[in-house]
Amino acid sequence: AQKITQTQPGMFVQEKEAVTLDCTYDTSDPSYGLFWYKQPSSGEMIFLIYQGSYDQQNATEGRYSLNFQKARKSANLVISASQLGDSAMYFCAMREGRGYQKVTFGTGTKLQVIP
Amino acid sequence: SAVISQKPSRDICQRGTSLTIQCQVDSQVTMMFWYRQQPGQSLTLIATANQGSEATYESGFVIDKFPISRPNLTFSTLTVSNLSPEDSSIYLCSVEVGQSTDTQYFGPGTRLTVL
Numbered sequence: 001a002q003k004i005t006q007t008q009p010g011m012f013v014q015e016k017e018a019v020t021l022d023c024t025y026d027t028s029d030p031s032y033g034l035f036w037y038k039q040p041s042s043g044e045m046i047f048l049i050y051q052g053s054y055d056q057q058n059a060t061e062g063r064y065s066l067n068f069q070k071a072r073k074s075a076n077l078v079i080s081a082s083q084l085g086d087s088a089m090y091f092c093a094m095r096e097g098r099g100y101q102k103v104t105f106g107t108g109t110k111l112q113v114i115p
Numbered sequence: 116s117a118v119i120s121q122k123p124s125r126d127i128c129q130r131g132t133s134l135t136i137q138c139q140v141d142s143q144v145t146m147m148f149w150y151r152q153q154p155g156q157s158l159t160l161i162a163t164a165n166q167g168s169e170a171t172y173e174s175g176f177v178i179d180k181f182p183i184s185r186p187n188l189t190f191s192t193l194t195v196s197n198l199s200p201e202d203s204s205i206y207l208c209s210v211e212v213g214q215s216t217d218t219q220y221f222g223p224g225t226r227l228t229v230l
Contacts, residue, residue, distance in 0.1 A: 033217060035218065035219070042223070043152075043205050043224040044221065044222075044223045044224055045207060045209075045221035045224070050218055091157060091158070095219075101217075102163075103219055105159075106157060107157050108157055
């Protein structure tokens with residue numbers, strides 16, 4: 001079974017609009033971390049946001065927020081006020097347990113921002 | 116976070132040769148990770164490198180094909196040996212930073228094309 005599922009291969013969003021990228025995960029470990037990364041066409045992986053399984057509040061980092069619904073095992077990324085520079089691949093990832101554990105990545109969503 | 120550099124940023128190699136990729140971090144880290152990203156695919160962990168011990172390889176990856184060195188706490192190399200076109204990928208190193216979040220930060224990647 002897939003540990004991280006991203007069901008949207010591609011998404012379009014109008015500039016200045018908000019967009020939600022979906023991510024569901026599967027784990028039986030009570031301690032885990034969820035991450036979102038952005039990968040522009042240059043290939044680098046840019047860390048965006050982190051959510052811990054015990055965190056009570058949804059994580060936010062500037063225009064990025066993570067809609068964490070633990071019971072549904074979903075960790076959707078919300079990008080507000082989209083910019084042309086947001087066009088990239090976005091990967092959801094999970095680490096089970098604490099410290100120096102393997103991080104598993106989803107298949108990614110390609111976001112294109114339309115002027 | 117951490118500042119991570121990789122050399123080379125890209126290379127084109129002939130079948131049967133080898134390429135060694137260097138990863139340098141601006142601070143001392145215990146674990147370094149090497150990932151492969153095949154064209155249009157997500158990231159797959161190759162191995163975890165701990166200073167002073169042999170690297171731990173994931174299923175499907177072997178030391179003869181992907182030898183790794185970790186001579187100190189800020190540096191690692193990955194060699195991709197006996198290259199074939201199927202090895203054409205982006206290779207990324209990462210380090211884990213942050214006692215509470217254990218976030219992995221990535222280098223800019225090495226884009227390898229094998230002819």
